[in-house]
């Protein structure tokens with residue numbers, strides 16, 4: 365049976381996110397974007413509405429919503445500003461859902477509960493100055509010392525790096541395996557702001573997501589108790605890939621929202637701007653761009669809904685999530701480029717939102733697996749070169 369209608373609960377989350385973004389973010393987003401200002405007040409406001417605990421079960425102080433609700437929230441948030449959705453991508457997608465799935469009882473009590481309440485903000489650091497797509501090229505390493513690990517390394521391009529309290533960090537625990545690029549030598553650790561040797565900084569001069577925080581994390585001999593190892597010592601790569609399955613899902617749904625934002629802005633402008641004595645909405649070449657946005661929106665939405673449905677069923681979804689992310693991000697960049705085109709010279713200035721949409725759309729073709737990496741993933745599935753192996757842990761079905 366295929367049922368594409370939403371439940372009352374899902375519609376409530378959608379409305380909550382839509383109203384929040386319209387009320388709290390839309391009025392100031394252009395000004396903040398121009399100043400590249402991240403407004404820290406946004407986080408407690410999101411927390412108060414439960415947006416930072418979406419999909420985390422109530423027993424861990426979350427809202428207990430399903431994964432479709434998370435996708436709907438991401439669509440609504442990114443329809444107003446990408447940086448808002450990025451918060452859910454890293455706080456819930458990369459970090460909290462990973463803790464929920466791989467964390468011990470103690471780790472969930474210590475870290476997941478305050479994260480779900482929004483009292484502590486979380487992110488994940490995989491990327492480094494010299495390694496992004498090539499995850500096994502990272503250099504951060506963790507040395508065992510008694511019952512502690514001592515971690516040294518540098519993470520870069522990390523969303524909320526300079527804001528977050530809790531971090532999941534990928535590091536080598538087996539340097540012999542690092543030399544052989546054997547990913548079973550990688551491990552994940554939970555780190556906290558305030559640990560000696562851990563410092564963060566903000567990266568300035570970004571093309572997009574200027575109302576969001578992106579930064580670096582430096583770890584100079586950071587001493588971490590062994591209780592903060594996430595999963596087993598040889599499972600870091602698997603955990604990181606698992607985390608990306610959740611982060612990518614939020615990017616797919618968010619980028620779908622960005623396509624809708626471009627469509628809405630373009631339709632409104634095309635109806636009111638006239639050339640050659642008629643609204644530009646009546647020129648066929650403009651209609652073509654609008655039609656593409658409309659069809660891409662529907663297709664992108666169906667793709668993330670399928671991935672979300674699989675997550676709700678507790679089924680593997682790496683392939684579907686990757687495809688949803690690839691399609692939505694490509695379509696969002698095209699939609700944003702054409703939205704600028706439809707606005708003509710006005711689209712080229714920050715008088716209209718589409719200029720920001722265009723800059724923001726580019727980032728999603730790079731982060732959470734670049735466009736090229738997702739094309740390779742899809743090709744390898746289609747060619748039979750890649751198949752999903754069973755994981756020790758799978759994302760829990762919503763209760």
Ligand SMILES: Cc1cc2nc3c(=O)[nH]c(=O)nc-3n(C[C@H](O)[C@H](O)[C@H](O)COP(=O)(O)OP(=O)(O)OC[C@H]3O[C@@H](n4cnc5c(N)ncnc54)[C@H](O)[C@@H]3O)c2cc1C
Nearest residue numbers: 488489490491495496497498521522523730731732734736
């Ligand atoms: C705004 C923003 C937020 C981010 N947030 C986070 C975060 O929270 N946590 C985190 O860990 N990281 C984060 N990142 C980092 C992001 O995930 C990486 O930038 C991404 O994985 C790409 O890595 P890279 O930039 O090192 O590019 P590289 O890996 O150096 O790639 C450069 C180019 O080469 C292409 N390429 C690389 N290998 C291949 C190949 N085999 N075949 C074909 N083409 C190839 C890539 O597609 C890309 O076009 C963020 C990045 C940005 C811009």
